[in-house]
Amino acid sequence: MEAIKLEEVQKYINQFTNQPVYVHLETTNGAYASHFNENAYNVGAYIRNAQLTYKQGKIVEHEGSYRVGLKHDIGWIYAEGLTDFEFTDSQQLLLAGHDREGRLMVALEISPEPFSY
Amino acid sequence: MNFEDHNHVVVIYPHPDDESFGAAGTISKFREAGVPVTYLCGTLGEMGRNMGSPFFANRETLPEIRKQELQDACKVLDMNLEMLGYRDKTIEFEPRNEMAERFKKYIEELEATLVITFYPGYAVHPDHNAMGAAAFEAVRRIDSEKRPALWATAFSNDRDEKLGKPNVVIDLIDSFDKKLDAIKAHRSQAEGMLSQLLANSEADDEYEAAMERFRYEGFYEVNVDDVQY
Ligand SMILES: [Zn+2]
Numbered sequence: 140m141e142a143i144k145l146e147e148v149q150k151y152i153n154q155f156t157n158q159p160v161y162v163h164l165e166t167t168n169g170a171y172a173s174h175f176n177e178n179a180y181n182v183g184a185y186i187r188n189a190q191l192t193y194k195q196g197k198i199v200e201h202e203g204s205y206r207v208g209l210k211h212d213i214g215w216i217y218a219e220g221l222t223d224f225e226f227t228d229s230q231q232l233l234l235a236g237h238d239r240e241g242r243l244m245v246a247l248e249i250s251p252e253p254f255s256y
Numbered sequence: 257m258n259f260e261d262h263n264h265v266v267v268i269y270p271h272p273d274d275e276s277f278g279a280a281g282t283i284s285k286f287r288e289a290g291v292p293v294t295y296l297c298g299t300l301g302e303m304g305r306n307m308g309s310p311f312f313a314n315r316e317t318l319p320e321i322r323k324q325e326l327q328d329a330c331k332v333l334d335m336n337l338e339m340l341g342y343r344d345k346t347i348e349f350e351p352r353n354e355m356a357e358r359f360k361k362y363i364e365e366l367e368a369t370l371v372i373t374f375y376p377g378y379a380v381h382p383d384h385n386a387m388g389a390a391a392f393e394a395v396r397r398i399d400s401e402k403r404p405a406l407w408a409t410a411f412s413n414d415r416d417e418k419l420g421k422p423n424v425v426i427d428l429i430d431s432f433d434k435k436l437d438a439i440k441a442h443r444s445q446a447e448g449m450l451s452q453l454l455a456n457s458e459a460d461d462e463y464e465a466a467m468e469r470f471r472y473e474g475f476y477e478v479n480v481d482d483v484q485y
Contacts, residue, residue, distance in 0.1 A: 170383075174412070256302050
């Protein structure tokens with residue numbers, strides 16, 4: 140992955156509009172947050188292979204990280220804290236936010252085919 | 257501790273790297289004594305947060321990377337590997353009975369005399385606790401005269417208070433190389449952690465710093481009829 144380039148990512152987001160896509164959406168602070176800090180809570184959620192068609196999508200920069208919103212017929216997909224991207228050979232747009240140690244904190248991925256695993 | 261008294265050791269953990277952090281030294285001592293060891297690894301750690309340091313993996317490449325790391329670690333430890341194909345973070349939602357029956361079949365077919373797993377309720381990660389509970393259940397379902405010994409790894413913060421100290425402790429002072437090599441095979445997971453260990457320690461090098469942290473492997477030898485899980 141490499142640091143997000145806004146125009147390039149916007150182009151990929153546009154490319155997927157108005158066609159059925161599979162989405163992976165995830166956020167986590169790790170399974171050990173409350174083990175290492177008793178005042179912390181473990182928080183995490185993921186959806187793998189949600190199938191939908193969005194009709195508009197936009198990426199917005201805020202102080203060095205990015206937010207993405209995808210609007211579909213009956214709702215939204217939203218992610219905050221994205222920092223890095225990759226467009227893979229299998230036409231998947233991968234977006235992720237990493238902390239200073241390189242650990243994943245949030246991910247939003249869009250694919251024309253279901254994600255494996 | 258007479259390692260050669262055992263016939264076959266079955267290690268049951270959910271993630272690639274659990275075996276290296278939790279039991280690599282013990283496994284290598286069994287292998288040195290000529291005892292075969294089989295690792296039943298539940299998942300490929302697909303949802304891991306560590307992507308390497310600096311990161312080189314992403315959510316989609318991580319499973320294959322961790323699979324290779326797992327195979328490399330098992331080569332270092334000279335142990336058999338069975339990948340069970342569950343998905344990271346979902347073990348606790350699988351039917352425990354089905355998992356227990358599956359584990360039991362391996363244990364019986366391999367004629368295991370020792371099972372090493374996580375101590376349910378004291379292993380912090382939900383996958384650890386659920387995998388351990390299914391392994392405990394597998395052992396409980398074996399007739400008591402044929403039942404293997406059961407060693408459980410526990411590391412929750414309330415462990416000493418609730419369970420006391422581990423009653424099996426393996427000292428790796430003279431055989432730490434294998435343990436460190438096995439940990440390092442899990443590059444995506446271990447590199448950042450090892451350099452942090454060194455940074456936060458007085459030790460001169462990575463080997464010394466890792467030794468301070470991982471010199472002892474502790475287990476609770478459990479009679480499965482005596483515990484709630
Ligand atoms: Zn684990």
